[in-house]
Amino acid sequence: MKILIKDIHLLDPHNDVDETGDIYIEDGKVKKEIGKPDLTISGKGLYLVPGFVDIHTHIREPGGEDIENFESGSKAASAGGYTSIFVFPNTEPPIDNKGLVNYVIKRAEEISLLHIYPVGAATIGRKGEKLTEMIDMVEAGCRAFTDDGDAIKSSKILRRVLEYLKNTGAKFIEHPEDKELSDNGIINESFFSVFNGVKGIPDVSESIVVSRDIQIADFVNSPIHFAHISCEKSLDMIRFGRERGVNVTFDVTPHHLVLCENDVRLTDSNYKINPPLRNKKDCEALIKALKDGFVDAIATDHAPHPLYSKELEFQIAPFGIIGLETSFSLLFTNFVSEGIIGFDHLIEHLSSKPARIFGVKFGEIKDNGIADFTIIDPKKEWVVKEENLYSLSKNTPFIGWKLKGKVLMTMVEGIIIYNEGEFIRRKSVK
Amino acid sequence: MKKKILDKQELGKIIEEISENLFSYFNGKFEEICVIGIKNRGDIIAKRIIEKLEKKGKFKILFGAIDITLYRDDLSSIGPKPLVGTTEIDFQIDGKTVLLVDDVLFTGRTIRAAIDEIIDFGRPKRIFLLVLIDRGGRELPICPDFVGKRIDCEEGENVAVCIDEIDGEEGVYILNNRKDL
Amino acid sequence: MRHLLGIEEITLEDMNQIIETAKSMKFVLERKIKKVPTLRGVTVANLFFEPSTRTLNSFLIAERRLSADTVNISKSFSSVEKGETLLDTVKNIEAMKVDIVVIRHSVPYSPHYLSERINASVINAGDGSHEHPTQALLDVLSMIEKFGDLRGLNVSIIGDILHSRVARSLILSLKKMGVKITLCGPSTLLPEYFQNYGVDITYNLKEGIVDKDIVYVLRIQKERQDGCFIPSLNEYIKYYSVTKDILKKYAKKDVVIMHPGPVNRGVELAPDVADGPWSLILQQVTNGVAVRMAIIYLLSGIPRSEE
Numbered sequence A: 001m002k003i004l005i006k007d008i009h010l011l012d013p014h015n016d017v018d019e020t021g022d023i024y025i026e027d028g029k030v031k032k033e034i035g036k037p038d039l040t041i042s043g044k045g046l047y048l049v050p051g052f053v054d055i056h057t058h059i060r061e062p063g064g065e066d067i068e069n070f071e072s073g074s075k076a077a078s079a080g081g082y083t084s085i086f087v088f089p090n091t092e093p094p095i096d097n098k099g100l101v102n103y104v105i106k107r108a109e110e111i112s113l114l115h116i117y118p119v120g121a122a123t124i125g126r127k128g129e130k131l132t133e134m135i136d137m138v139e140a141g142c143r144a145f146t147d148d149g150d151a152i153k154s155s156k157i158l159r160r161v162l163e164y165l166k167n168t169g170a171k172f173i174e175h176p177e178d179k180e181l182s183d184n185g186i187i188n189e190s191f192f193s194v195f196n197g198v199k200g201i202p203d204v205s206e207s208i209v210v211s212r213d214i215q216i217a218d219f220v221n222s223p224i225h226f227a228h229i230s231c232e233k234s235l236d237m238i239r240f241g242r243e244r245g246v247n248v249t250f251d252v253t254p255h256h257l258v259l260c261e262n263d264v265r266l267t268d269s270n271y272k273i274n275p276p277l278r279n280k281k282d283c284e285a286l287i288k289a290l291k292d293g294f295v296d297a298i299a300t301d302h303a304p305h306p307l308y309s310k311e312l313e314f315q316i317a318p319f320g321i322i323g324l325e326t327s328f329s330l331l332f333t334n335f336v337s338e339g340i341i342g343f344d345h346l347i348e349h350l351s352s353k354p355a356r357i358f359g360v361k362f363g364e365i366k367d368n369g370i371a372d373f374t375i376i377d378p379k380k381e382w383v384v385k386e387e388n389l390y391s392l393s394k395n396t397p398f399i400g401w402k403l404k405g406k407v408l409m410t411m412v413e414g415i416i417i418y419n420e421g422e423f424i425r426r427k428s429v430k
Numbered sequence B: 001m002k003k004k005i006l007d008k009q010e011l012g013k014i015i016e017e018i019s020e021n022l023f024s025y026f027n028g029k030f031e032e033i034c035v036i037g038i039k040n041r042g043d044i045i046a047k048r049i050i051e052k053l054e055k056k057g058k059f060k061i062l063f064g065a066i067d068i069t070l071y072r073d074d075l076s077s078i079g080p081k082p083l084v085g086t087t088e089i090d091f092q093i094d095g096k097t098v099l100l101v102d103d104v105l106f107t108g109r110t111i112r113a114a115i116d117e118i119i120d121f122g123r124p125k126r127i128f129l130l131v132l133i134d135r136g137g138r139e140l141p142i143c144p145d146f147v148g149k150r151i152d153c154e155e156g157e158n159v160a161v162c163i164d165e166i167d168g169e170e171g172v173y174i175l176n177n178r179k180d181l
Numbered sequence C: 001m002r003h004l005l006g007i008e009e010i011t012l013e014d015m016n017q018i019i020e021t022a023k024s025m026k027f028v029l030e031r032k033i034k035k036v037p038t039l040r041g042v043t044v045a046n047l048f049f050e051p052s053t054r055t056l057n058s059f060l061i062a063e064r065r066l067s068a069d070t071v072n073i074s075k076s077f078s079s080v081e082k083g084e085t086l087l088d089t090v091k092n093i094e095a096m097k098v099d100i101v102v103i104r105h106s107v108p109y110s111p112h113y114l115s116e117r118i119n120a121s122v123i124n125a126g127d128g129s130h131e132h133p134t135q136a137l138l139d140v141l142s143m144i145e146k147f148g149d150l151r152g153l154n155v156s157i158i159g160d161i162l163h164s165r166v167a168r169s170l171i172l173s174l175k176k177m178g179v180k181i182t183l184c185g186p187s188t189l190l191p192e193y194f195q196n197y198g199v200d201i202t203y204n205l206k207e208g209i210v211d212k213d214i215v216y217v218l219r220i221q222k223e224r225q226d227g228c229f230i231p232s233l234n235e236y237i238k239y240y241s242v243t244k245d246i247l248k249k250y251a252k253k254d255v256v257i258m259h260p261g262p263v264n265r266g267v268e269l270a271p272d273v274a275d276g277p278w279s280l281i282l283q284q285v286t287n288g289v290a291v292r293m294a295i296i297y298l299l300s301g302i303p304r305s306e307e
Helices: A072-077 A098-111 A135-142 A155-165 A193-195 A204-220 A232-243 A254-258 A281-289 A327-336 A343-350 A352-358 B007-025 B042-057 B109-121 C012-029 C052-066 C084-098 C112-114 C133-147 C167-175 C192-197 C205-207 C235-238 C244-248 C281-297
Strands: A001-014 A017-026 A030-031 A041-044 A047-050 A052-057 A084-085 A115-121 A144-146 A171-174 A223-228 A248-252 A374-385 A404-414 A415-419 B003-005 B033-038 B064-067 B095-106 B126-134 B146-150 B158-162 B170-173 C043-048 C069-074 C100-105 C121-128 C154-158 C180-184 C200-203 C214-217 C256-258
Touching: A001 A343, A017 B170, A030 C192, A041 B095, A047 A343, A052 A072, A052 A327, A052 A352, A052 C200, A072 A084, A072 A098, A072 A404, A084 A404, A098 A135, A115 A135, A135 A374, A135 C244, A155 A171, A155 A204, A155 A254, A171 A343, A193 C112, A193 C192, A204 A223, A223 C180, A232 A248, A232 A281, A232 C235, A248 A281, A248 A415, A281 A343, A327 A343, A327 A374, A327 A404, A327 C052, A343 A352, A343 C205, A352 C235, A415 C121, B007 B033, B007 B146, B007 B170, B033 C012, B042 B064, B042 C214, B064 B109, B095 B158, B095 C084, B109 B126, B126 B158, C012 C052, C012 C281, C043 C084, C052 C100, C052 C121, C052 C281, C084 C112, C100 C112, C112 C121, C121 C133, C121 C281, C133 C167, C133 C214, C133 C256, C133 C281, C154 C167, C154 C205, C167 C192, C192 C200, C192 C256, C256 C281
Parallel strands: A001 A041, A001 A047, A052 A084, A084 A115, A115 A144, A144 A171, A171 A223, A223 A248, B033 B064, B033 B095, B095 B126, B126 B146, C043 C069, C043 C100, C100 C121, C154 C180, C154 C214, C180 C200, C214 C256
Antiparallel strands: A001 A017, A017 A030, A047 A374, A374 A404, A404 A415, B003 B170, B158 B170
């Protein structure tokens, strides 16, 4: 399909593009020379940006198809402006072998909406004891490995995982948490948890693992990526690692930037998240790190859970909230609209920066650039409503929030897969 | 709206008259009688009556004061709960003749509550009812034995007795709402 | 006041109202017929998910003195995680159309959770380590009866502060009344975060006793500890048990000893202290019924929206 979009504000910080103009797409790529379009769209008042890349999504397939499957997850992601997602392996059974990686690849082709990249388990069954056949899994299409949900407890096994991966070009993603220090805590440990008589998860539970992993990565000379960093101490450890020349990258979730522990309502388990919402100082440190470009990526950690489990009392409800459909607008409303960071800065952290950590392709506004794009109306206001979410699960604390900035259209390889409520499979167009 | 219908002197005269009535009715014999006043004004009025009787007869009369809040029949329909006062009856009720005293008799529900509370303390031989003002409007079959004055009221009107110890003045008013005072 | 969820949610005025009403209720408890018809037709459900005889019985007596009808739902529990979830309980209560729910549960904020989902008024009889407001209120009443105005008084709370809902409710209520508070206990059970309440902290028993008008002693909570907070009961008794000798050596002559009960005799309190002249423990129990009567009276009869 040949598409011409006119008068749209083109924003691609990775390629230094920030101007209003026309863009012509043919054969899945941006073309400088404008041909005869099959479809012309007016982009007046709108923005065209590289499509978002989420390097941390949980789809509950196989095992929890009624909670979130590839179909609903892809729709949620596309509606949120995502053109690529990394699906994490803590499914039932976990994605710890080539056969299951192939399953993910096959399902992605069936659904045929956005790019879906499988992330494999680093150890068999995610038990932290034996390595998975990582070379095989990379051959099948894995871009990264993780035991997310858990850290790798044994320092020896972590060392082996990092060493083994050096050969493959894929990276290890650590879920930094010392479960014994967490000691069944349910919110951040601080005066707030003590005042409320609930067990807290101390910030050192995270920073201790960050520190250990960085030292091992330094020792074996391999890269390492940390998921959902939530506190200032972890940032300090990462700074130490970078100063030593370690290739350490990390991501931060939108909810850790927007909420802190004082927002937690202990009667609503939609505030129960791991790592927990930390105190104001940590939140401010994360925001500053984002402003300074110290943060490498924003990732949602989209974690669907059914109503029957989130309706349980806070103590026993599972951790996690969804995020694909709200992440862009939340960050746009709270940071770009407020003038805390620039629109270009936000886009970078949602698209090119995460993609480049793992070497996957991403949308670029340049001649022959891949046409993975998102079209946004920065003025559109909307309210987060359960019935309007495409995700099968509705566990988010942001229901009822009034947000500014909405994704209107998502395009993958030159084909519009999402257009204001409608989904079009790529294979049906080709 | 408020209208003063009895002033301090007239009120004093009523209390004087009713005390005289009591004295002659009981032939000056008050050994078996105990006087119980209903808080917050009935008890003070009862005390004044007792003072006059004791002066006349040179004896002491048993006195008690009751708070009927916990016996009301309208607690579930009023909003914030009324403050519960204390009931002070430090003598045995069994076999006694009780003279129950209140300032205004209207629907009769307060008296019903007071009777229930007294009976929880013991079995009186007899209960007499004395009220300063009977303004009609009964909703229960309650009949006073001694009345200071009968006053006719329209619907929506209330009678309020004011006494120094609580209201800072003495008198009887007809009004729509006690708050109008 | 629609619910009594915690001291945090009520004002000083609410507290005073409850205490004044409790004083009146005490008179009812001293009569021959210890019953008033006030709450006839009102149904109170007692949901006790944690074992408790004293608090449950105190509430039952209070409810029956007011002529309310009572329903008891106790859960047997082998472990805190098993058993019916709160949500199931919510549905059962709604079906029974009760007016007031008294709930004790090991999960903090379960009364609050309940209050957001049912029409009845909710009274917190202890939610995990979070709050135990009726206990704090009866303690304050006992203190007021003994000392009158509590402003400027020196009170210490000794024991396993970290896991104690009694301590938390007491700190909040005493702070509202202008009392100077010192917390005392082993450092693993008294993290520095507690300073944020605006109280003094000491790990030394002597400092927890010297110059204090009231010494409030907590149970050492065997059932709430997962272990590894104190090495042994022996060591705790050696350094934190309140004995006659300690009181003679360090306490003010007219010091008052309080305890929420039941006392682990010989552990946190020596038996002769628990039964001795300094102890206010029995008055606390009497006041418990009066305070609970006051609270149930004040919360009853709020019109329910569905009717």
